[in-house]
Amino acid sequence: MLLALPIxxxxxxxxxxxxxxxxxxxxxxLAVLGACGLLVAATTLFVRVWMDGVQILHVGGWQAxxxxxxxxxxxxxxxxxxxxxxxxxxxxxxxANVNARRQRYGYFAFLNVMLMGICGAFLTGDLFNLYVWxxxxxxxxxxxxxxxxxxxxxxxxxxxxxxxLLSSALFLAGVGVIYGIxxxxxxxxxxxxxxxxxxxxxWLVVAASVLLLLSFGLKAAVFPLYFWLPxxxxxxxxxxxxxxxxxxxxxxxYALIRVFTVVxxxxxxxxxxLLIIAGLTMLFGVLGAVSQSxxxxxxxxxxxxxxxxxxxxxxxxxxxxxATQRLGVAAAVFxxxxxxxxxxxxxxxxxxxxxxxxxxxLVQLGGLLNQVPWLAILFLIPALSLAGLPxxxxxxxKLAIIKAGFEAQQYTLTAVALxxxxxxLVSMLKIWxxxxxxxxxxxxxxxxxxxxxxxxxxxxxxxxAPSVALAVLTLAIGLYPQALLSVSxxxxxELLNRRGYVQAVLVPPEPSEQPELGDxxx
Amino acid sequence: MFVxxxxxxxxxxxxxxxxxxxxxxxxxxxxxxxxxxxANLLIFSAGGLVRANPAIVPSGVxxxxxxxxxxxxxxxxLTAIVISFAVLAFAAVLVKRAYVESGTDDSEEMRxxxx
Amino acid sequence: MNSIVFKTTTRVVxxxxxxxSLFMLLRGHNEPGGGFIGGLLAVTGFALYALAFDARQAxxxxxxxxxxxxxxxxxxxxxxxxxxxxxxxxYMLGLWLPVELPVELKLGTVLLFxxxxxxxxxxxxxxxxxxxxxx
Numbered sequence: 001m002l003l004a005l006p007i008x009x010x011x012x013x014x015x016x017x018x019x020x021x022x023x024x025x026x027x028x029x030l031a032v033l034g035a036c037g038l039l040v041a042a043t044t045l046f047v048r049v050w051m052d053g054v055q056i057l058h059v060g061g062w063q064a065x066x067x068x069x070x071x072x073x074x075x076x077x078x079x080x081x082x083x084x085x086x087x088x089x090x091x092x093x094x095x096a097n098v099n100a101r102r103q104r105y106g107y108f109a110f111l112n113v114m115l116m117g118i119c120g121a122f123l124t125g126d127l128f129n130l131y132v133w134x135x136x137x138x139x140x141x142x143x144x145x146x147x148x149x150x151x152x153x154x155x156x157x158x159x160x161x162x163x164x165l166l167s168s169a170l171f172l173a174g175v176g177v178i179y180g181i182x183x184x185x186x187x188x189x190x191x192x193x194x195x196x197x198x199x200x201x202x203w204l205v206v207a208a209s210v211l212l213l214l215s216f217g218l219k220a221a222v223f224p225l226y227f228w229l230p231x232x233x234x235x236x237x238x239x240x241x242x243x244x245x246x247x248x249x250x251x252x253x254y255a256l257i258r259v260f261t262v263v264x265x266x267x268x269x270x271x272x273x274l275l276i277i278a279g280l281t282m283l284f285g286v287l288g289a290v291s292q293s294x295x296x297x298x299x300x301x302x303x304x305x306x307x308x309x310x311x312x313x314x315x316x317x318x319x320x321x322x323a324t325q326r327l328g329v330a331a332a333v334f335x336x337x338x339x340x341x342x343x344x345x346x347x348x349x350x351x352x353x354x355x356x357x358x359x360x361x362l363v364q365l366g367g368l369l370n371q372v373p374w375l376a377i378l379f380l381i382p383a384l385s386l387a388g389l390p391x392x393x394x395x396x397x398k399l400a401i402i403k404a405g406f407e408a409q410q411y412t413l414t415a416v417a418l419x420x421x422x423x424x425l426v427s428m429l430k431i432w433x434x435x436x437x438x439x440x441x442x443x444x445x446x447x448x449x450x451x452x453x454x455x456x457x458x459x460x461x462x463x464x465a466p467s468v469a470l471a472v473l474t475l476a477i478g479l480y481p482q483a484l485l486s487v488s489x490x491x492x493x494e495l496l497n498r499r500g501y502v503q504a505v506l507v508p509p510e511p512s513e514q515p516e517l518g519d520x521x522x
Numbered sequence: 523m524f525v526x527x528x529x530x531x532x533x534x535x536x537x538x539x540x541x542x543x544x545x546x547x548x549x550x551x552x553x554x555x556x557x558x559x560x561a562n563l564l565i566f567s568a569g570g571l572v573r574a575n576p577a578i579v580p581s582g583v584x585x586x587x588x589x590x591x592x593x594x595x596x597x598x599x600l601t602a603i604v605i606s607f608a609v610l611a612f613a614a615v616l617v618k619r620a621y622v623e624s625g626t627d628d629s630e631e632m633r634x635x636x637x
Numbered sequence: 638m639n640s641i642v643f644k645t646t647t648r649v650v651x652x653x654x655x656x657x658s659l660f661m662l663l664r665g666h667n668e669p670g671g672g673f674i675g676g677l678l679a680v681t682g683f684a685l686y687a688l689a690f691d692a693r694q695a696x697x698x699x700x701x702x703x704x705x706x707x708x709x710x711x712x713x714x715x716x717x718x719x720x721x722x723x724x725x726x727x728y729m730l731g732l733w734l735p736v737e738l739p740v741e742l743k744l745g746t747v748l749l750f751x752x753x754x755x756x757x758x759x760x761x762x763x764x765x766x767x768x769x770x771x772x
Contacts, residue, residue: 004718004728011715018708060729061721128598135605142612146619154620155632158547161613165554166542168609172561172602179595180568581667604673611765 002048003057003070005041006080006119009034010087014112024103028095031108035088038115042084046077050487054494054504056125064125064506065189071125071505075333075491079122079254082337085473086246086344087115089466093348094239096455096462097355102148102237110147111243114140121251125505127178127263128185130255131171134219138164141248144240145232156232163228167218174211181208188505190263191498198265209264213256213273220252222311223280226304230288233303234296234360238351241296245303246344250336253310257332260314261495274315279413282308282420289427295350295360295435298427302386303343305420309401310335312413319408326492327407331400333488338385338393338477345382345470349375352463353435355455362431367440376436378464381471383432385478387425393477396485527567534560547617547627551610558606562599569595640689647689654682662755663742672751676758683763692770695763703764710756717749 013034020027049055049072057070072080091111098107117137124130142164146157179185181204182193198205214225221229229249233241260270285305292298313332317325354360356372369376385392388399398421405414455463477484494500534556541553574591621627624634658678665671687695699706721730733745742748 001722001728004722008715008719011711015708015712015715018704021704058727060731061727128601132601132605135609139609139612142609142616146616151620151623152634154616154623155634157616158550158613158620158629158632161609161616162542162550162554165606165609165613166557169554169557169561172558173564175598176561176565176568176595179565179598180570183592183594185594578669579667608761615765615769 001057002041002045003055003072003123004059006038006045006084006123007116009038009041010112010116010119013037014109014116017109017112018106022104024100027103027108031091031112032088032095034112035084035091038119039084039088042077042081045072046081049074049077054501056505065184065186068129069125069186069188069505070123071187071501072123073491073494073501073504074487075254075257075495076122078333078337078487078491079250080119082340083115083118083122083247086243086340087111089344089348089470090239090243090246092462093242093351093466094237096459097239097351098237099148105147107144107147110140110143112140114144114243116140118247118251122254125187126185127187127190127259128175131168131175134171134251135168137248137251138168141244145236145244147236147240149236152235156235159228160232163218163225167215170211170218171215174208174215177208177211181205186505187258187263188502191502194263195265198267202267205264206267206269209259209267209270210273212259213270216252216255216259217277218252220249220256220307220311221304222277222307223284223304226281226285226307229304230292230297230300233300234294238296238347238354242344242347242351245299245347246340249303249307250310250340253307253314253332253336256311257314257329257495260317261329262498262501266317268318271315271318274311275318275410275413278308278312278315279416280308281305281311282416286420286423286427290423293362295353295362295431296347298431299343299346299350302424302427305424306335306339306343306386308420309398309417310339312417313401313404316404316408316410319410321407322496324404324407326489326496327400328404328492329495330485330488330492331397331404333491334400334484335397337484337488338397338474341470341473341477342382342385342394345467345474346379346386348463348467348470349379349382352467355463362434364441365435366438367436369436371440375464376432378467378471379436380432381474383428384425385474387428388421389425391478393474393481393484395478396481400485523571524567527563527571531560531563531567534563545628545630547620547629547632550629551613551617554613555606555610558602558610562602565595565598565602569598644689647685651682651686654685655679658682658755662751663748665751666743666747672754673758675751676755677762679755679759680762680766683759684766687766687770692767696767699763703760703767705760706756707760707764710753710758710760712753713756714750714753717746717753720746720749 013030016030017027020030045055055072058064059068059070094107114137117133117140120133121130121137124133142157142161145160146153149157175185178190181197182190184190184193194205218225233244282305285301285308288304289298289301292301310332313328313335316328319325319328350360352375353365353368357365359365381392385394388394388397398417402414402417405417538553538556538560541549541556544550544553569592572591574589575587577586577590577593579586617627620632624632626632658675661670661678662672662675665675683695683699686698718729721732722728724732726732731745731747733743736744738744
């Protein structure tokens with residue numbers, strides 16, 4: 001039952017928030033309470049899975065291949081835990097950043113609907129159910145994106161909605177084809193049956209997997225399917241941008257990792273495709289960022305380039321050695337967790353800069369180092385972590401990816417990764433220089449800035465507290481990477497041990513029958 | 523029958539993508555609608571086209587009559603239809619609001635977020 | 638629309654549709670029917686009313702806001718799933734009350750879930766319909 005809580009808690013919170021409607025204070029208190037509840041549930045679930053192994057819930061008592069199963073392995077609960085943390089941070093930030101009108105229109109309710117979709121997508125063990133959770137997540141995100149908006153938000157909404165629906169339709173077609181060739185939808189069962197089909201008819205399986213690759217690629221914003229992201233992510237309220245940037249694309253990456261490790265049998269064609277995609281995504285994302293001049297737009301392009309690193313970790317499955325495969329997937333998992341924390345924080349800080357100065361355009365910004373030195377330091381921690389400087393979390397994430405790249409002898413790709421890291425540093429320093437270091441610009445913008453009312457201290461505290469917490473988390477991962485590293489290594493071990501996954505889901509788990517942690521991939 | 527369905531699904535996909543590539547945002551919605559239909563028919567035909575009884579247990583009997591159709595594709599399609607109905611209703615409202623805000627339904631002119 | 642025939646017919650047909658929707662809802666577990674179809678039938682009843690008179694009057698006929706209806710439906714559906722959990726069973730397992738009714742109807746969490754679905758469908762579809770037509 002613990003397994004269903006990360007889905008039920010946001011749903012209940014959303015329902016009660018909708019019922020409360022105009023009672024703003026109560027709604028805000030409830031939103032924070034719900035976020036705390038989710039965090040507690042996620043932590044408990046994590047501890048349970050860490051101690052006792054994979055947890056299964058057959059919803060409605062229907063056994064595995066017939067009913068819908070919720071499966072919590074280490075990867076899933078790690079993602080749920082990080083999601084719950086970001087949810088709490090963003091909810092607190094929203095108290096000060098999302099205006100009362102948006103809150104009245106159901107901001108917190110739809111935030112929770114989206115969270116329910118995200119947690120459901122992480123926890124489900126059924127391919128069609130994954131589609132349903134994607135749609136729940138999308139409906140929540142559509143509303144959040146256009147909530148209280150003007151022209152820019154509506155236009156961004158149309159682009160985002162169109163591309164998301166296209167991705168859903170592709171996913172649906174993929175599910176149809178897969179059901180046609182296997183007559184099952186449970187991921188564990190698919191894992192067995194697709195392997196059988198692939199022995200006689202490998203290209204049929206590849207065709208189905210490419211449909212899913214396209215769909216998840218669109219969601220994850222990989223090359224060449226990323227154009228919707230920088231056209232939409234910078235338009236809504238900063239709190240919304242932050243949770244989108246942190247979580248939504250990563251759900252796509254999660255789905256890629258899930259289906260290409262557990263569900264589909266390894267195929268050189270798709271893995272090589274992923275390798276190429278990873279390289280181009282890193283490169284084009286970072287190059288796109290160079291030409292931008294607004295904080296949140298620069299950061300949007302960096303999401304794309306960072307997605308490339310995660311996909312690269314997955315694509316290293318192409319290497320024959322099981323140890324290298326495990327390292328690659330573990331690096332990808334580490335990267336996702338680190339990136340969610342850092343990216344959410346950067347968008348939150350971008351929002352705080354806007355709350356303080358009223359603009360995000362680098363030309364109009366400047367002199368923030370003298371005005372708010374603590375914000376400058378707060379910005380540097382996630383920014384340098386994103387660029388991969390020691391001793392921050394990004395350093396270990398990049399190190400793991402690059403080590404895996406070398407061991408898999410993918411030298412070109414590794415060089416691209418290093419180069420993209422360098423450009424990331426350049427572009428973070430660009431924000432630092434323009435917004436914080438250079439003197440405040442002369443003329444009307446400066447006088448406009450000084451005439452602007454500073455937010456009251458209580459509101460400022462609500463804006464800064466989540467950023468501080470996330471920065472501390474980044475530092476903690478950086479100074480003590482061993483914890484997250486062992487979690488991601490165990491997640492990778494579980495993902496590559498298909499027999500263990502299948503046994504855990506299809507055979508009713510008994511304490512004596514823990515799956516042995518072997519490797520039957522190669 | 524399979525050939526007819528395959529052609530139909532193909533035609534629906536072609537029409538859907540043709541409409542998606544149009545500049546008008548209203549046509550965009552129709553494109554997405556057809557895309558959903560195409561995917562649903564694909565599931566339906568991939569699930570197997572057979573003449574069979576409905577998968578319902580008549581009263582007084584323990585199991586459905588032999589030779590019943592696979593109910594799963596139908597359940598999937600029903601779910602997908604409901605979801606696409608909800609999402610497209612939202613998209614229709616969104617397109618209308620965008621038209622009110624920017625005074626155009628031409629996606630070429632909706633570029634304020636890309637500069 | 639200002640047609641006396643249409644209006645008069647609607648006055649008769651809407652209650653019929655609503656009653657039929659309830660019938661569909663209740664026969665749903667073993668026969669074709671259920672919360673979803675019942676909800677859609679109820680929506681057609683209200684939609685007809687909104688066409689014959691206007692959206693505001695249909696809203697008045699409903700008395701509560703569609704939004705509240707959807708939310709209550711969602712809560713009911715979740716609660717019906719949680720009842721099994723409270724009884725120590727897997728989430729969403731169907732539990733039945735051991736009461737024999739004179740009609741062919743069993744009381745249980747599945748029925749509660751169906752009622753939840755009915756309300757969600759009714760509320761959500763009316764929300765879309767009334768929002769679009771009231772502007």
